[in-house]
Amino acid sequence: MPLTVLPSSIWRLPAAFDDGRGLGERTYVVFLSVLSEVFAFAAIGLIARWGDVFPRWIPLLRGRRVPRRAAVLPATIGAASLTLLFTLLFIASEVRGTTIRGGDVPADYPSQAGGWEAAWFYFCYAPLTLWGPLLGVLTVAYWKRRSAAERTPAAA
Helix, strand or coil: CHHHHHHHHHHHHHHHCCCCCCHHHHHHHHHHHHHHHHHHHHHHHHCCHHHCECCCCCCCCCCCECCHHHHHHHHHHHHHHHHHHHHHHHHHHHHHCECCCCCECCCCCHHHCCHHHHHHHHHHHHHHHHHHHHHHHHHHHHHHHHHHHHHCCCCC
């Protein structure tokens, strides 16, 4: 999952250090890139042990089972939101030639640059369209795995 987000984060970072950007804009771009990676990394909890049992370093919860719904509910909301935003809206806006909001694409929009610049933009942002659907698949697999584990009686 983090690898679907990484190219777009890498693509954005040079913009943070362009001349003419204020400190607030620079901070926003870096924060957005880091936060995206953190959220993408959190999806690993759906397949890792720390998604089933709280790690030892979490006070009061260490060693307890993670409630299934506590993992599935945010993952489902995230998968639906990401699929809508980065998959459906991004693809629809590219097909229509508009921004996600439906307005005209500005002349300095990355996909309008043409040549290698547009190719680099699509190379970096195309994997992002997979983030939501992949999170959805992981969420369903987590739900099924945890449901099956809870139905199976413990060995004596």
